[in-house]
Amino acid sequence: MFVEEFKKELVEDIVPFWEGLKDDENGGFYGYLSYDLKLDKKAEKGCILNSRITWFFANAYLRLKDEKLLECAKHGYEFMKEKCFDKDFGGVYWSLDYKGNPLDTTKHTYNQAFAIYALCAYFEASGDKEALEKAYELFFTIEEKCTDEYGYLEAFTYDFKPESNEKLSENGVMAEKTMNTLLHVLEAYTQLYRLTKDERVKKCLVRILDILKAHVYNPSLKRQEVFFDKTYNSIIDLHSYGHDIETAWLVDRTLEVLDEESLTKEISPITVALANQTLNVAFDGNSFANECENGIVNTHRVWWVQAEAVVGFINAWQKTGEDKFLEAAKAQWKFIKTYLVDKREGSEWYWEVDEYGRPFEDRPIVEPWKCPYHNGRMCFEIMDRLEN
Numbered sequence: 001m002f003v004e005e006f007k008k009e010l011v012e013d014i015v016p017f018w019e020g021l022k023d024d025e026n027g028g029f030y031g032y033l034s035y036d037l038k039l040d041k042k043a044e045k046g047c048i049l050n051s052r053i054t055w056f057f058a059n060a061y062l063r064l065k066d067e068k069l070l071e072c073a074k075h076g077y078e079f080m081k082e083k084c085f086d087k088d089f090g091g092v093y094w095s096l097d098y099k100g101n102p103l104d105t106t107k108h109t110y111n112q113a114f115a116i117y118a119l120c121a122y123f124e125a126s127g128d129k130e131a132l133e134k135a136y137e138l139f140f141t142i143e144e145k146c147t148d149e150y151g152y153l154e155a156f157t158y159d160f161k162p163e164s165n166e167k168l169s170e171n172g173v174m175a176e177k178t179m180n181t182l183l184h185v186l187e188a189y190t191q192l193y194r195l196t197k198d199e200r201v202k203k204c205l206v207r208i209l210d211i212l213k214a215h216v217y218n219p220s221l222k223r224q225e226v227f228f229d230k231t232y233n234s235i236i237d238l239h240s241y242g243h244d245i246e247t248a249w250l251v252d253r254t255l256e257v258l259d260e261e262s263l264t265k266e267i268s269p270i271t272v273a274l275a276n277q278t279l280n281v282a283f284d285g286n287s288f289a290n291e292c293e294n295g296i297v298n299t300h301r302v303w304w305v306q307a308e309a310v311v312g313f314i315n316a317w318q319k320t321g322e323d324k325f326l327e328a329a330k331a332q333w334k335f336i337k338t339y340l341v342d343k344r345e346g347s348e349w350y351w352e353v354d355e356y357g358r359p360f361e362d363r364p365i366v367e368p369w370k371c372p373y374h375n376g377r378m379c380f381e382i383m384d385r386l387e388n
Helices: 002-019 047-064 067-084 109-126 129-145 179-196 199-216 241-258 261-281 303-320 323-340 373-386
Strands: 102-104 238-240 291-293 296-298
Touching: 002 047, 002 067, 002 323, 002 373, 047 067, 047 109, 047 373, 067 109, 067 129, 109 129, 109 179, 129 179, 179 199, 179 241, 199 241, 199 261, 238 241, 241 261, 241 291, 241 303, 261 303, 261 323, 303 323, 303 373
Parallel strands: none
Antiparallel strands: 238 291, 291 296
């Protein structure tokens, strides 16, 4: 029954909603739906949003084998290929106008990573080798233009000159490097390596895991640091609960794909510690708080954080055998289906609610960051892990 509920949420709610965002006139997917469910067909189209939607439909097809899902993935892929890529300087733009013209020409490492993630998924679903070639193109772009001796640089102009990192900086700081970007480069490269077993990609994955262990993970606080200067010195006292539980299972996935016993033995204790710590400090028995800055907890319940908590807790339960994680995942899912899933016709999930489940009406249902990547992936993961 537990698994069937996730499949039902995927098939009856998430998939139909995002199918309805398909822009058949200008390509890609519409970029904005307000809280009161007004669709803005002329809103900007975030390249991250379109990458994530393409990834979602490719993965939905891989599990449900419905041809219309592959058509939606192809629709997204064609838009990425024709509009999101910069044919002159390489890489993927930050955003486009509603017609598909470049709007924000920033080249961000985070954005390149999500394009790789989407292209790998589309290749796996369709067998189109051009998509894998495009993924490699972005892999080499990141490695040649977005790295330094310490790790991964982040924000660049259209022609890959460094610029300030407003897009991935929050909480009043300007970070040269972030845990968030590093995590999603890891995620993208993991998928590329899973499909290709390319030693060049493996070398980069090992490097990222080394950075995570040496600089990002704080063993005394059992958390990850979030924002850094150039040499990975933390610049703020911030505990991002959602990123920590997401990291716990994503890093375990990387270790599984790499299948290196010594590396697993070295890194795996970190993921157990992250899962335990977030269970202890972020989970109240029903749902998952957002973050803690300078000792002050933000108690908002954000859609993606809640979804990642379900996957992270199920992963920790499967890894440790400790039922406390399974019970937390079940409670978390109950909160999601009761409060975060928007029951209004023509909607999907709220962006965020308070700890009592009341939605914030200033948050849209769709915008460049609000996508089916987290909640769709939650459904995929639970189906994959528990269906058989």
